[in-house]
Amino acid sequence: MKKLLALPLLIAGLGTAVQAHHSFSAEFDSTKPIKVTGTVTKVEWQNPHIWYYVDVKGEDGTVTNWAFSGGAPGQLMRRGVQRNSIQPGMVVTVEGFLAKDAPHNANGSKVTFPDGRAVFTAGNDEGDKKKE
Amino acid sequence: MRTITNFLSAAVLTAAFTLTAAAQTPAGIPRTADGKPDFTGFYEWPKSDGEQCHCSATIFDRKYIAAQKPGGEPFLEPRTGIPRHDEPRDFCMPAGFPSNMLSAYAMQFFQNKNDLVMTHEFERMTRIIPLDGRKHREGLEPSFYGDPVGHWEGDTLVIETTGFKRWSLDDYFYTNNKEYRMHSDAMKTIERIKYKDAKTLSYNLTIDDPKTFVGPWSQEFTIRARPEWEKTGFVEYFCEENNRCPGGHCGADGK
Secondary structure: OOOEEOOOOOOOOOOOOOOOOOOHHHHEEEEEEEEEEEEEEEEEOOOOOOEEEEEEEOOOOOEEEEEEEOOOHHHHHHOOOOOOOOOOOOEEEEEEEEEOOOOOEEEEEEEEOOOOOEEEOOOOOOOOOOOO | OHHHHHHHHHHHHHHHHHHHHHHHOOOOOOEOOOOOEOOOEEEEOOEOOOOOOOOOOOOOOHHHOOOEOOOOOOOEOOOOOOHHHHOHHHHOOOOOOOOOOOOOOEEEEEEOOOEEEEEEOHHHEEEEEEOOOOOOOOOOOOEOOOEEEEEEEOOEEEEEEEOEOOEEOOHHHHOOOOOOEEEOOOOEEEEEEEEEEOOEEEEEEEEEOOOOEOOOEEEEEEEEEOHHHHOOOOOOOOHHHHOOOHHHOOOOOOO
16 A cells, blocks of 8 residues: 655654755755655656656545655766666655655655665765765 | 895895885885886865865865965955855865865876876876976966876875966865965976875875965875776766856856
């Protein structure tokens, strides 16, 4: 059963930077973490950011297509995330942060598969503690 | 007799110095035909020690950054409300040096006795560095990547780059978009590259920007060889391929 989950996540150091073509803090709200589960409908594995889309069924049965942006293909490949890591038809749980000006657009960070494997698609890995 | 003693003393001192210098360079490093360390190969981007994941762009650690020069050029670029000024990367503008160098992608170096060519997967940065100790070119227009020249100090390659235009210093903007960290057009950078061991380079980067800071400052990074990345080579990077930020407004719909 697909669920829409929006848990208040406390992740230290998460989302402070996105190796992206636009500022994380300008485009995404670090106070609004999201977590959704659904079926991948489309993947754009292109520069300057990948985009992947997920159909999420709400508790009322309504299906909403979410759009997630991530890092660049080369960047993701260097940490082991390949072009075929996320494919249409896969069921995934995506964690990230809501875009400030779009209700179903988010910065996609952790993508978890049904077998428990996970990949990190954000420009900045949530485990990265930046020394500033 | 004194001449022989002096000669022997000099010989001993020279041998001692040579052994000392040789001991500082690890054994088994690749060398070119003329005996210089050979930096040809695939690498990951420079990383600072202590980062746990190492998956993101490297930024300068505040503790190394010198104090700002009173009355100097602003280190933090104030926002103007003009998107192309405030968020130039939304317009696919270049990262420049050193920001691009520190981006979280692969690098590939090519070296012969005349030049070291540094290429970087991010934005396909290419720096061509002559190694013959020449002076900087004159009369150049300021640029995002400057004019680099290199010379050897023993087994350390020293690269000095001048001729920059005022631009972002590193990717800190994407940590806090109110702090767009800048360098001025007076910046000179000095890179010191040497082998730490056969698979690791020491990369010491000095920022000498008299318009912005009270003095030069440096940070040490590590560059790890990644010969396995030869299998796939670089991924292409064309920013405009799927840029969702036309005109400076970013969104999933690309409007």
